Amino acid sequence: MNVGDKIPGILGLDENGKEIKASDFKGKKLVLYFYPKDSTSGCTAEACNLRDNYSELRKAGYEVLGVSVDDATSHQKFISKNGLPFNLIADTDKKLVEEFGVWGEKSMYGRKYMGTFRTTFIINEDGIVERIISPKEIKTSDHAKQIL
Template sequence: MTDTTARLQAGDTAPEFTLVDEDGVSRSLADYRGQRVILYFYPEAGTPGCTTEACDFRDNLNSLKSAGYTVLGVSRDKPAKLRGFVDEQGLNFTLLSDPDSAVHELYSAWGEKSLYGKTVVGVIRSTFVIDEQGVVTLALYNVKATGHVASLRKKLGIDA
């Protein structure tokens, strides 16, 4: 896909990337080939909505893993901030640092959005489900932090 402003949809090949995780380790989407991946983009570690969403993934990780999914969170935060977030919240999945928003843009998770009635440019809270071959099977934009994981599980047919 060359037009990064076009939103991804089911059937699209997930854009490849390599980012550094909370421990400074390089991770590529290709590392997860053969696994199903839930890739979610969130605005900022430690903020109320992002903490709610991350803890929701944490609390549901066993059922997601049992269904064959690996969860990866992506934000613009630096690795040190991500490490603090993981430690403070007891997160049990990998967080990736995208400080220049390059991967956000590849996934159309960066752009104009409405915030408190004003149009601003920033992170669009988004989630992508990627199959074992690297194909997007579900693309969700402008998701709500609260209740998102329950909604996602329902869409994926995963029981509690």
Template sequence: MLKVGDKLPQFEGINQDGETINSEKLLGKKLVIFFYPQASTPTCTVEACNLSDNYSELEKAGFQLLGISGDSVKKQKNFHSKFSFPYDLMADENRDVIEKFGVWKEKKTFGKTYMGIVRTTFIFDENGICTRVIEKVTSKTAAAQILEG
């Protein structure tokens, strides 16, 4: 998994509107990249809405946000539209970015073991250096966890 001190991996992907997101263009501002297992599921919705509800505070602190999951552009679009998120959601169906960040891992739910995205938030400085990794994301207080750092 990507850790504190690591450089932002180079990546390119498609957002909810079909536009290209390039990691190079994200430099110059503090950056929060949050990975979530699946669009429109209860816990992911709580997390994304918490970040949206506190977006102005995050912006005041100098952060830009990007959410990434393995969902299709269409699913990201529906999720984004339904809740009018003020930040981009990126579709990573091939898991290229998910793998680069190291958040595709073995998970266990109700005794069943499977591979999936582990909910994780990465914070980068203006130069693309990772300053914090939040591995135990609390969906209801995701924005506060970012701001307390």
């Protein structure tokens, strides 16, 4: 997925099993953020920063939607534990991470594994990718300011 591309019509199922569609955000700007794993330090910092600045993001016309390959139960716990005011897509089949090009080989302490690259897509009112904040650019504890 690149700047100028239209996002897919169906994004996936949220933490409650509800289908989330691009049309749900028609006329609104969307912050679609991909993160590696629920309840890890970086992902919690990022989610909490977006939570703490949620009203500012909404005032600027943004809706927020998180995506990871964790399942709905994991997302429900993560939302509940951190009081997140936005939905999280449970991309367990990895369809969305692959479609957006944020799934690939990572390495930690010399061990190679497949995972999600922390990436944020800013999508305009017509469902077109306007801006991409890459993994190297994202500051998890100050992410809302980067978006705004």
